[in-house]
Amino acid sequence: MTTMTDTVPEVETNEEGFLVNSDQWTPELAEALAADAGIGPLTEKHWQVITFCREDAAQQGTPPGLRRISKLSGVNMKELYQLFPKGPGKLAAKVSGLPKPQGCI
Amino acid sequence: MKNLVILGAGTAGTMVANHMRKKLPKDWSTTVVDPSPTHLYQPGLLFLPFGARDEEKMQRPRGKTLLRGVNWLQQEVQLVDSDEKEVVLANEERLAYDLLVIASGSHTRPDETPGMLGDHWRDSVHEFYTLEGAQHLRRAMADFDGGRLLVNIVEMPIKCPVAPLEWLFLADDFFKKRGIRDRVELVYATPLDGAFTKPVCSDVLNYMLDEKGISLETEFNAGEVDGDGRTLRSYDEREIPYDLLVSIPTHMGAEFVSASGLGDDLAFVPTDHHTMQAVGHDNIFVLGDASNVPTSKAGSVAHFQADVVAENLMRTIEGRSLERGSDGHANCFIESGDGKALLIDFNYYVEPLPGHYPLPGVGPFTLLSESRRNHWGKLAFRWAYWNTLLPARPMPVSNRMSMVGKRSVKLEDQKKPIEDSKRQAA
Known part of the structure; x- marks a missing residue:
């Protein structure tokens, strides 16, 4: 018999629920991270944002900001707030397995 | 003769120009391009709104901040033609370079937020990131006798990311000294999820907001200023009414950066985090606010980067491999x-x-x-x-x-x- 731990690799999150190691992210994990943040189930629009965030972060070295997401992902600001209510910048990063957007302190 | 050309003579560009003047071989010239006649000490802007009158000590003629032997062209840059290795100036003249340094900083763009530049700009809607803005806000602060004062960061990144908090701490002090602190409500609206976003800082510093009676609205992404209704509205339709709005507008890199195809969506130049070389351009280096590296846009950062850029310019000239010296300090x-x-x-x-x-x-x-x-x-x-x-x-x-x-x-x-x-x- 297989248990969850056999199929889902063990992942470490920080106290705010962000993945510690972004390489451990999988699409299945995105569903779990989303559910944990009170979002979901994930729709095609969600995936459009998540895919953009993952690709952009790999290219740029930092997670994209909200402005960048709204300009380049093809999902506008209003929709982003509907998809990821309250804090789309932070929540999109979380579900995409990326670190939280931060200030300097 | 070979040419090192530096675009921008703020903190970053001036330091690199003066470093290189001391280091470059005799057959190299150093030219700085900056349209503004004065060098502004930007940290001083923070104190002007609270009555400081340091304008004179905050400014020096640009020529006096550059070492003898550094050429200064008082011109606006229109374009960098990286294929031809030329800088096109506003007067259409072309300036050839062998090595280029982009140090053209970041600039506040109130025009990026609908309604900000309306009839109420510099009246009930202010900023303190320019000399003119800080002076207008000084007048508004002297006249302010009660109500809600709202400080808002439109979006990150901004120059000197702690300045808005410092400004609030100083405002608390300012109104206490004027004896009207009880009539002033201080509100801080930030797009981030807290005033302090790093765990240790937030543990150690969160007391400061309570102690100073500053209320906090988090994950607030300002979409629109309603100047007549004195209300700031977010994309998710939250509204914060104000009597005085102190905005930290969107920051963007210089316009020539995007015009030249060298910038990201905010016109900051994609830059190698450690060598400070522009990504995809062997003979262009970037430092200070103009780069997109993930650390603060601040003078101290530019200072530490200047040493790395100076070293790597020399290594490029000498054909040696680059030093990976920058750590975002x-x-x-x-x-x-x-x-x-x-x-x-x-x-x-x-x-x-x-x-x-x-x-x-x-x-x-x-x-x-x-x-x-x-x-x-x-x-x-x-x-x-x-x-x-x-x-x-x-x-x-x-x-x-x-x-x-x-x-x-x-x-x-x-x-x-x-x-x-x-x-x-x-």
């Missing part, structure tokens, strides 16, 4: 009001920690805790800026961050941002 005084300040020291990987700086156990400055000495340090810094930093004389601090003298709080929680290894491979 930043070092900032934070005014906390009542004649006190904090000091923070951090880099790409390590968040600000408590301790002493620069000498372990001695200081004289205390990291992440308030002291009068830190405040004096901030004030004394202006002298060092004009006399040591800009002329590129050695400062008694290292350009790389050191862990010595710091208390490791939860260091096991420190993670590398996702990143460099992948970015270098990309």
Whole structure:
């Protein structure tokens, strides 16, 4: 018999629920991270944002900001707030397995 | 004759120009392009709205900040033609370069937020990131006799990211001294999820907002200013009414950066995090606010980067491999009001920690805790800026961050941002 731990690799999150190691992210994990943040189930629009965030972060070295997401992902600001209510910048990063957007302190 | 051309003569460009003037072989010339006749000491802007009248001490004629032998072209840049290795100036003249440094900074763009530049601009809607803005706000603050004062960061990144908090701490102090603090409501609306977003800072500093009676609205992404209705509206349709709005508008790089196809969506130049070379351009280096590296846009960062850029310009000339010397080191005084300040020291990987700086156990400055000495340090810094930093004389601090003298709080929680290894491979 297989248990969850056999199929889902063990992942470490920080106290705010962000993945510690972004390489451990999988699409299945995105569903779990989303559910944990009170979002979901994930729709095609969600995936459009998540895919953009993952690709952009790999290219740029930092997670994209909200402005960048709204300009380049093809999902506008209003929709982003509907998809990821309250804090789309932070929540999109979380579900995409990326670190939280931060200030300097 | 070969040409080093530096675009922008702010803190970053001036330091590199003066460094290179001392280092370059005789067959190289150094030319700086900057349209503005004066060099502005930007840290001084923070204090003007509270009645300081330091304008004279905050400005020097640009020519006096550049060492003899550095050429200065007082011109606007229109375009960088990186194929031809030429800079096109506003007057259509072309300036050939062998090596180029982009140090054209970041600029506030109130025009990016609908309604901000309406009839109420510099009346009930203000900013303090320009000399003119800080002077107008000084008048508004002197006249303000009660109501809600709203400070809002439109979006990150901004120059000197702690300045909005410092400004609020100083405002609390200002109204206390005027005896009307009880009639003023201070509100801080930020797009981030807290005033302090790093775990140790937030543990150590969260008391400050309560102590100073500043209320906080988080994850607030300002979409629109309703100037007539004196209301700031977010994209998710939250509304914050105000009597006086102090906005930190969107920041963007110079317009020629995007016109030349060298910028990201905010016109900041994609830059190698460690060598400070522009991504995809062997003969272009970037430093200070103009680059997109994930550290603070601040003078101290530019100062530490200037050493790396100077070294790598020399290595490029000599055909040697580049030094991967930049670690995103930043070092900032934070005014906390009542004649006190904090000091923070951090880099790409390590968040600000408590301790002493620069000498372990001695200081004289205390990291992440308030002291009068830190405040004096901030004030004394202006002298060092004009006399040591800009002329590129050695400062008694290292350009790389050191862990010595710091208390490791939860260091096991420190993670590398996702990143460099992948970015270098990309």
